[in-house]
Amino acid sequence: MKARKTQRPSVRRKLPAARSPGDNARPAPQSTAKGGEESEFLARAWAMEVEAVERYSILADAMEEHNNPEVTELFRKLARIEQLHADGIVEHNQSLRPQETMAAGKLPWDQSEGQETADPGDLHYRMQPYHALQMALAGEQRAEQFFMKMARTARSASVRKIALEMAAEETEHVRLIEDWISRTPRPAEDWAYDPDPPASGE
Amino acid sequence: MNTASPAAVPVTPQTFKSDTKPIWCPGCGDYSVLSSLTKAFAMLELRPENVVVVSGIGCSSRIPAYTSCYGFHGVHGRALPAATGLKVARPDLTVIAAGGDGDGYSIGGNHFLHACRRNVDLTYIVMDNHVYGMTKGQPSPTTEPDWDSKLSPGGTGLRTFHPLVIALAAGANFVARAFSGDPNGTARIIADAIRNPGFSFVEVLSPCVTLRPEQREWKTQVHAAPVGTTDDPARAARRIMTDDGFNIGVLYAGNRRPYPAVVQKGTRRVEDLETEFVL
Numbered sequence: 001m002k003a004r005k006t007q008r009p010s011v012r013r014k015l016p017a018a019r020s021p022g023d024n025a026r027p028a029p030q031s032t033a034k035g036g037e038e039s040e041f042l043a044r045a046w047a048m049e050v051e052a053v054e055r056y057s058i059l060a061d062a063m064e065e066h067n068n069p070e071v072t073e074l075f076r077k078l079a080r081i082e083q084l085h086a087d088g089i090v091e092h093n094q095s096l097r098p099q100e101t102m103a104a105g106k107l108p109w110d111q112s113e114g115q116e117t118a119d120p121g122d123l124h125y126r127m128q129p130y131h132a133l134q135m136a137l138a139g140e141q142r143a144e145q146f147f148m149k150m151a152r153t154a155r156s157a158s159v160r161k162i163a164l165e166m167a168a169e170e171t172e173h174v175r176l177i178e179d180w181i182s183r184t185p186r187p188a189e190d191w192a193y194d195p196d197p198p199a200s201g202e
Numbered sequence: 203m204n205t206a207s208p209a210a211v212p213v214t215p216q217t218f219k220s221d222t223k224p225i226w227c228p229g230c231g232d233y234s235v236l237s238s239l240t241k242a243f244a245m246l247e248l249r250p251e252n253v254v255v256v257s258g259i260g261c262s263s264r265i266p267a268y269t270s271c272y273g274f275h276g277v278h279g280r281a282l283p284a285a286t287g288l289k290v291a292r293p294d295l296t297v298i299a300a301g302g303d304g305d306g307y308s309i310g311g312n313h314f315l316h317a318c319r320r321n322v323d324l325t326y327i328v329m330d331n332h333v334y335g336m337t338k339g340q341p342s343p344t345t346e347p348d349w350d351s352k353l354s355p356g357g358t359g360l361r362t363f364h365p366l367v368i369a370l371a372a373g374a375n376f377v378a379r380a381f382s383g384d385p386n387g388t389a390r391i392i393a394d395a396i397r398n399p400g401f402s403f404v405e406v407l408s409p410c411v412t413l414r415p416e417q418r419e420w421k422t423q424v425h426a427a428p429v430g431t432t433d434d435p436a437r438a439a440r441r442i443m444t445d446d447g448f449n450i451g452v453l454y455a456g457n458r459r460p461y462p463a464v465v466q467k468g469t470r471r472v473e474d475l476e477t478e479f480v481l
Contacts, residue, residue, distance in 0.1 A: 054216075058233055061223045068228075112384045121383055121409065121418055123228035198227070198338075198412050 037156040039096060042089060045166060046098040048114035048146075049086035052139065053079045055117045059132075066125045074132045082116065115142040126194060128187045137177045144170035215240040218250055220270045229418075231382030231408030232262050235329050238380075238406075239298070240269065241389035246396060253296045256285040258305040261336045262329035262408065265300050279310030282317040282326065289324045290462065296396060297324040304334045307343040307363050314365075318372035321400040323460040327392065328365065328403075329382070331410035331417065339413040365405055366442045370435055370454055375400030377438065377454040382408040383421040387450065394452055400460040407448070420448070427451035 060075035090096055116139040124131070147167035154160045218240040226232045243253060253271040257263035259278035266273025272295075276284045285299035299317075306314055306328045317326065332349075334340040341354045343363035350357050369377050376398040380388040388406060395402035407424065409417035427449040432438050438454035 054237075058237070059228075062226070062228045062233065065223055065225050066228055113386055119383070119421075120233050121229055121231070121411065121421060124411075125228045127228070 037154070038158050038162070041150070041154065041156075041159045041162065042093055042096050043098040046086050046089045046096070048116050048143065049082050049089065051114040052082040052116040052118070053086060055120070056082060059118060059120060059123060062120075062123060063125075063127075068125065068127070070129050071127055071132050074129045078132075078136050115146040116140065124192060125198075126192050128185075128191060130181065130184045130187050133177060133181045133184055137174065137181065140170055140173040140177055144174055213244050213247060213249065215244045218243045218248075218253075218269050218271060220268055222267050224264070224268050226261060226264070227410075227412045229409075229411035230261070231331065231406070231410075232265070232329050234382040234385040235262070235327070235388065235406050235408055236265055236268050238382075238385045238388035238392055239265070239300075239327070241386065242392035242396065243271075245389065245393045248296055252294070253298065254285075254288060255298045255300060256288065257281050257299070258301045258310060259336075260302040260305045260334070261410075262300065262302040263305055279305050279308070279313065281305065282310060282313040285324050285326075286317060286320065286322050289322050293323070298327065298396075299324060300327045300329070302335070302342075303328060303330040303332060303344045303363075303365075304340075304342040307365055311343070311363075315368070315372045318369050318374040318401055318403065320461050321373055321375055321458050322462075323399055323401070325376075325392070325395045325402040325404065327395075328405050329408040330365070330405055331408050331414060333410050333413050335410045335413055364443075366403075366453065367439060369403040370439055370442065373401070373458065374403045374454075375456045375458045375460070376402035376404075376452070377442070378402075378404045378452040379427075379450055380404055380406045381420065381424040381448075381450050382406055383424070384450065391452060394455070398455050400456070400458050424448045424450050427453060431455050433457055 056075045056079035060072050060079065063072040063075060090098060118135045118139055122131075122135050144167055147163045147170055150163035151160050151167055154163055215237065219236075224233060224236065239255075243250075250270045251272070253269075254274065255266040255269050255271050256274045256276060257266050258276055258281040263275065263281070266275050274284055274288075281299040281301050285297050288295065289297040301310070306326070314326075317324075330344055332342060332344045332346065334342050339351055339353055341349060341351075341358045341360075344365065345354075345358065346362060347359050348357040366377050366379060376395050378391045378395060380391045382388065391404055395404050407420055409420055411418055425448060427441075427445070429441060431452040432441070432454060433456050435454065435456065441449075442453055
């Protein structure tokens with residue numbers, strides 16, 4: 001899975017470094033400056049990936065502390081994949097300085113968190129790779145929806161174009177995760193049962 | 203609050219994380235509070251060497267070890283006395299006290315009242331999960347009276363402690379409620395708390411998914427406070443008394459002058475003071 005996902009050509013690698021010639025045909029573009037809405041959008045996309053990397057790493061550490069090596073490795077793998085995505089955005093947009101655009105420590109989201117960031121509340125100490133992949137799938141689906149919305153609503157034509165490409169890539173990620181899930185054993189009904197539970201009240 | 207010098211290396215949330223990995227249960231809200239805290243420090247461009255995180259005892263009180271700031275993991279319920287003394291002695295530092303509802307409202311309840319009253323310029327973050335987690339699930343002051351468990355059959359029947367109202371009545375200069383499931387929102391609230399002069403109290407609803415798995419539903423229950431921040435304590439009291447316990451936001455930000463207004467510079471050396479103590 002990892003090899004497929006990391007070696008295939010990435011849409012992010014094709015992100016235009018500047019405004020595309022077709023932009024003039026788009027309805028009512030109000031901003032096409034690389035230094036404006038487009039660089040902010042790319043910086044946010046980068047921050048979204050970075051936040052997902054950080055969260056997966058935290059989740060991996062948590063599962064490692066609780067002796068769940070399978071899920072630990074899976075979260076680490078997901079973190080590596082998201083890091084490659086973040087790196088891809090910067091590598092192929094050389095003029096982009098996401099850290100500077102977002103400014104150190106400034107939060108990129110108006111809402112709670114980035115779309116690809118997994119909810120730590122979904123963790124369970126007895127969870128299995130299948131559950132972790134469901135979390136990853138939900139993140140990719142949220143990202144897909146976000147970029148599709150941006151492709152419809154962004155003021156800048158170049159941003160709409162990039163967002164459409166990113167949405168297509170997220171759609172591919174969704175498909176890959178679904179494929180991964182189909183090859184992952186489904187947990188038994190009593191997967192959470194613990195004969196020696198931590199809660200004395202149980 | 204002490205910010206970085208412009209020439210210093212830029213700080214990020216990672217700057218404030220230590221190499222020690224948290225041992226909280228998977229799914230615990232405290233992971234996100236740690237993340238919010240480090241984000242808030244980065245937002246304010248603080249430096250680890252200028253920040254101290256002080257705690258008492260409990261799951262959440264492990265938090266100083268997970269930061270790269272100075273830390274003091276103290277005695278049960280006594281985070282606030284240590285933090286108060288530290289801030290009065292070293293007003294140049296940004297001082298954070300942190301802990302849980304049992305530590306802060308029960309064992310440390312008296313200190314909580316008087317820390318609010320003294321209004322020393324520090325920030326107190328309580329990660330409230332309505333249970334004693336580290337000791338396996340005894341009811342805490344914020345546990346619902348009808349919470350039925352093996353350790354409290356049929357529930358305690360006791361009225362719950364209302365920390366925000368008590369903080370306000372006791373004189374806290376900043377009162378807010380946050381939710382661990384909204385780490386970025388919590389980071390902004392913590393940053394506001396640190397910026398606000400005087401004693402700032404931030405209650406963070408932080409689920410204990412192990413002992414109170416029903417708290418996973420908090421994410422569907424919390425909501426933004428329907429009204430903005432007020433500096434009128436009477437208005438704030440009415441709002442807090444009548445809310446549903448899930449209003450998130452800065453509920454009160456006052457203008458009381460912090461204590462002490464002017465710090466007397468010490469004239470005695472530490473070595474001199476030590477001679478007065480017999481071990």
